[in-house]
Amino acid sequence: MxxxxxxxxxxxxxxxxxxxxxxxxxGTWYVAEHRLRTMRSYLTTILMGSVFNPMxxxxxxxxxxxxxxxxSAGGIGxxxxxxxxFVGPALLSSAALTVAFEESxxxxxxxxKWTREFWAMNAxxxxxxxxxNGVLLAxxxxxxxxxxxxxxxxxxxxxxxxxxxxxxxxxxILSGIAFGSVIMAIASRLEEDDGWFAxxxxxxxxxxxxxxxxxxxxxxxPLGLQWIGWISPLWHGTQLGRVASYGMAEPLWxxxxxxxxxxxxxxxxxALSWKSFERRLAK
Amino acid sequence: MENMDGVMIRARGLTKAFGELKAVDAVDFEVSKGEAxxxxxxxxxxxxxxxxxxxSVSKRSGGELSILGMDPNERGPDIRGHLGxxxxxxxxxxxxxxxxxxxxYGRYFGLPLKFLKAKADELxxxxxxxxxxxxxxxxxxxxxxxxLTIARALVNEPDILLLDEPTTGLDPQARHILWDRLFxxxxxxVTLVITTHYMDExxxxxxRLVVMDKGKIMAAGxxxxxxxxxxxxxxxxxxxxxxxxxxVAKSLEGRGDRVEVLPDRILIYTDSGEEDxxxxxxxxxxxxxxxxxxxxxxxxxxxxxxxxxIE
Numbered sequence: 001m002x003x004x005x006x007x008x009x010x011x012x013x014x015x016x017x018x019x020x021x022x023x024x025x026x027g028t029w030y031v032a033e034h035r036l037r038t039m040r041s042y043l044t045t046i047l048m049g050s051v052f053n054p055m056x057x058x059x060x061x062x063x064x065x066x067x068x069x070x071x072s073a074g075g076i077g078x079x080x081x082x083x084x085x086f087v088g089p090a091l092l093s094s095a096a097l098t099v100a101f102e103e104s105x106x107x108x109x110x111x112x113k114w115t116r117e118f119w120a121m122n123a124x125x126x127x128x129x130x131x132x133n134g135v136l137l138a139x140x141x142x143x144x145x146x147x148x149x150x151x152x153x154x155x156x157x158x159x160x161x162x163x164x165x166x167x168x169x170x171x172x173i174l175s176g177i178a179f180g181s182v183i184m185a186i187a188s189r190l191e192e193d194d195g196w197f198a199x200x201x202x203x204x205x206x207x208x209x210x211x212x213x214x215x216x217x218x219x220x221x222p223l224g225l226q227w228i229g230w231i232s233p234l235w236h237g238t239q240l241g242r243v244a245s246y247g248m249a250e251p252l253w254x255x256x257x258x259x260x261x262x263x264x265x266x267x268x269x270x271a272l273s274w275k276s277f278e279r280r281l282a283k
Numbered sequence: 284m285e286n287m288d289g290v291m292i293r294a295r296g297l298t299k300a301f302g303e304l305k306a307v308d309a310v311d312f313e314v315s316k317g318e319a320x321x322x323x324x325x326x327x328x329x330x331x332x333x334x335x336x337x338x339s340v341s342k343r344s345g346g347e348l349s350i351l352g353m354d355p356n357e358r359g360p361d362i363r364g365h366l367g368x369x370x371x372x373x374x375x376x377x378x379x380x381x382x383x384x385x386x387x388y389g390r391y392f393g394l395p396l397k398f399l400k401a402k403a404d405e406l407x408x409x410x411x412x413x414x415x416x417x418x419x420x421x422x423x424x425x426x427x428x429x430x431l432t433i434a435r436a437l438v439n440e441p442d443i444l445l446l447d448e449p450t451t452g453l454d455p456q457a458r459h460i461l462w463d464r465l466f467x468x469x470x471x472x473v474t475l476v477i478t479t480h481y482m483d484e485x486x487x488x489x490x491r492l493v494v495m496d497k498g499k500i501m502a503a504g505x506x507x508x509x510x511x512x513x514x515x516x517x518x519x520x521x522x523x524x525x526x527x528x529x530x531v532a533k534s535l536e537g538r539g540d541r542v543e544v545l546p547d548r549i550l551i552y553t554d555s556g557e558e559d560x561x562x563x564x565x566x567x568x569x570x571x572x573x574x575x576x577x578x579x580x581x582x583x584x585x586x587x588x589x590x591x592x593i594e
Contacts, residue, residue, distance in 0.1 A: 020364040022393030030390045034376070037387055041378045041419075116374035122340055123368035124391035124439075125360035282341055 023125035031121060031134020035107070036141060049099075050146050054153040057091050058084070061215075062157055079248050081161055088159035089168045089241025090214040092150050093234050096176030099146045101205065103139035104180040105197045108187035111135070112280060119281065128277035132188070132270065136181055143176040160245050167244035171258075175237025178262045181269025188276040208232045213239070236261045289316045291443055291474050292337060296346030299332050306332040308498035309346060314443075319475040321489030323482065323580060325590070329498040330478035331371060334447045337476060339363050351442060364392060367436030367444040371451065373428045377421040381412055381431055384420055385438055392439040402438060409464065410434035426457030433464060443474045450484060462487055482580035494584055501587040506580060513586045514578035515540045517556035521549045521563070521570040531568065538563065543585060552582070 023030070039046065062084035069083040080086035111118040111131075121131050147169050154160050160168070183200070190196055211221065211228040212235035218226055229235035236258040242248035243255055292314040299307040307329040314320040322330040335341035336348060339355035339362040348355055350362045375384050385403040386396070394402075407416055410430040415423060423431065429449065436444060449465070450458040465488055469475060479485050485492055486506045493503040502509055519539065523531045525547055532544040539553030553559045556575035563570075585591060 020360040020393075023364065023391060024360055026393065027391070030393075033390060034387045037383055038376060038378050115377055116370075116372060117376050119340075119370060120374040120376075120388065120435075121391060123338060123363060123366070123370070124388070125364045125393070126391050127360065 020125035024127075024130075027126045027130035028133040028137055031126065031131055032137035032141070034121075035103075035135060035138030039138070039142065046142065046145075050149045053095060053098075053146075054091070054150040058088075058153055058157050058159070061087050061091065062159060080242075080246055082159070084157060084159045085161055085246045086242070087215060088154045088157075089172070089245050090212070090234070090238040092147060092154065092168055092241055093172040093175045093237035094209060094214065095150050096143045096147050096172040096237070097179045097205070097208075097234055099143050100139050100176035100180030101183055101201075103142055104136065104184040105187050105200075108135060108184050109190055109193060109197075112188065113191070118277070122281045128279075128281045129274045131281075132184065132273040132277045136177060136184060136270070136273075139180050140173070140177050143173050143180070147172050147176075154245075162245055162247050164247070165245040168241035171237050171240035171244060174259075174262045174266070175233045175240075178237075178265040178269065179233045181266050181273060183269075185269050185272035185276060188273055188280065208234050233262055233265055290314070291316055291318075291351060292320075292476070293349045294333075294337075294346065295348075297333070297336065297343055297348050298345035299329075299336060299341065300344040305498050307336070310493075310495070310498075310500045312493055312500065312503065314474060314476060316474055317472045319469050319477065319488055319490045321485045321492030322476070322478040322495055323480070323485045323489075323492050323584070324478075324495035325480055325584075327497075328480075328495040330480075330495055331447055333495075334445055334476070334478055337443075338366060338368050338445055364439065365442045367439065367441035369429075369432050369436045369444070369446040369449055371447040373432050375420045375428060375431060375435070378419065380417050380419055381407060381423070382416050384431060385435055388435045389438040394439065399438070406434040406437060409437070409467075411460070411464075424457075426453050426460065429453060429457070429461060430464065433461070437468075441473070443476060444468065446475065446477045448478055448480070450479075450481065458484075482584070485580055492580075494580075494587060496584075496588045496590075502583065509580065509583045510578045514582040515552035516554045516578060517552075518576055518578055518582060519551040519553060519556045519560050519563075520572075520574040520576065521551070521568075522547065522572045523549070523568075523570055535563065535568075541586075545591065550582070550585075552578070 066083035066087070118131050122128060151160070151166070151169050207228060211225060212218070212232040213229050214234065218229040218235060221229070239248070239250065240255065240258045243250055290313050294310055294312050296309045296311065297307060298305060298309050310333065322333060324330050332341065336343050336355070337350060339350065339359040342356060351365055353362050355362050376387065379387070382403050385406055386399045389399040389402060407413060410433065412427060412431060412434070415427065420428065420431065433449070446465070450461055453461065462484070465475065469488070475488070477484070477488055489506060491503070491505050492509070494501045494509070502513060504512065522528070528547070528549055529544055532542055532549045535542055535549065535551065539551040539559050541552040543550040543552070551559060560573055560575055581591070
């Protein structure tokens with residue numbers, strides 16, 4: 001009977017009137033902590049993906065295609081010492097985007113629709129905005145982990161010649177969460193999956209991967225297609241990474257543009273997510 | 284706290300409209316400390332919408348609402364910190380185990396891990412889930428998930444526990460286990476607000492209840508007083524077969540206080556069921572089955588709305 005006897009003593013006395021103040025201050029973290037605990041249930045696939053993904057790409061593109069391109073007259077150009085150095089930052093950003101997509105698509109739809117756990121969170125002092133922030137924060141942790149492992153392999157394959165190469169990591173992380181925030185905003189508006197995520201993968205992510213200056217400089221594309229790169233978080237993240245990892249020559253204003261674009265995308269994605277989370281939970 | 288008069292919840296003209304539809308239409312009620320208060324009505328009566336407004340997640344369209352002396356429009360998170368919510372559909376995290384569900388949820392109230400670890404063990408015992416502590420929620424039965432949801436709602440030691448259709452979808456045995464747990468909380472003085480469309484649940488658990496239909500409160504009182512006011516002491520139930528019920532009912536007019544015809548049976552409201560039944564049989568009627576029983580909240584609802592609770 002201890003539970004019943006203490007019904008009005010323990011937690012209430014412990015937290016008093018400050019309970020909600022503390023929840024509000026740390027709410028984002030509590031949600032992220034919860035998501036990380038849930039991620040533990042698929043930890044094996046997270047680890048396997050993080051290690052095998054960079055290895056297969058680096059072998060195929062860096063060692064395979066890379067040796068072929070580097071041997072041909074003129075190489076890739078764009079100031080890179082090797083094709084691997086050129087493609088490395090793009091693969092890094094791409095890995096960040098992929099993981100961010102995974103963590104901000106189905107988990108968001110599931111939180112509203114399948115497990116309905118976002119409603120459980122909202123029944124506590126936590127609000128919709130904090131749920132959205134927490135989901136993105138947890139995704140960021142996974143993105144950071146993925147990028148760290150990938151960068152380690154890049155360095156191992158000799159694809160990071162500049163002493164500033166480590167700055168390619170924050171660039172990739174930023175491009176990942178900027179993209180993730182927009183996916184979260186979309187996922188939180190979907191009532192049914194209806195193949196939306198598969199469509200995004202085919203019609204957004206795949207073309208973005210191919211046409212964002214990933215495998216060849218964006219300038220090599222016809223002008224009519226270059227816009228795909230300009231609006232792609234992958235291109236902006238990749239270019240930032242190239243400036244860092246092998247000192248790609250680029251005007252300062254353009255480097256600033258990459259940062260502003262990714263920052264704006266993150267802000268927009270978050271603002272739209274806040275709106276839809278709050279509206280949907282208050283229905 | 285500001286609720287010095289012992290009133291935990293006060294609603295005046297509380298309204299929620301979705302476009303043209305008024306899901307809750309100017310309802311008034313009060314819930315006192317330690318009371319088990321019920322909202323009884325069929326699906327779509329506005330019970331869950333009322334509950335979501337009390338839970339301080341859904342904003343009201345009109346009227347006044349005060350919970351623990353606070354306005355949920357102004358201080359939603361503060362109020363929610365003092366509530367325990369058991370929603371109609373379970374929303375546990377099915378990918379993690381029983382204990383982690385309790386701990387993770389307690390964190391949302393800003394409670395420290397040290398407190399929560401002890402609390403989780405205590406709640407697991409209360410929910411009779413001792414053998415399932417490390418089991419993934421996905422692998423629990425419906426009744427166990429429900430008990431875990433109730434345990435989870437107690438993690439912050441709430442002042443008010445809100446239960447939306449707590450036993451819907453459970454088998455009879457699981458319902459009784461759940462009722463037993465809720466009784467214990469009631470005995471301990473926890474204020475309970477329960478929505479249900481089961482009259483037996485309402486009779487068992489609620490000290491006082493309101494009968495809702497189409498967004499309005501039709502009647503309010505204790506289960507006994509409602510039955511006394513809106514029904515007779517006993518009911519004779521007669522079945523003549525679905526084709527004949529309506530026809531036979533005409534010849535039974537005037538028996539007891541009132542005669543109701545449902546598609547599957549005839550109900551005669553009376554204070555002396557056995558005597559009336561004997562007279563009906565003497566009169567030459569031969570029902571396929573007959574039954575004399577006490578009046579219930581189901582009869583109250585039928586009287587108030589002309590419809591059954593479960594349709």
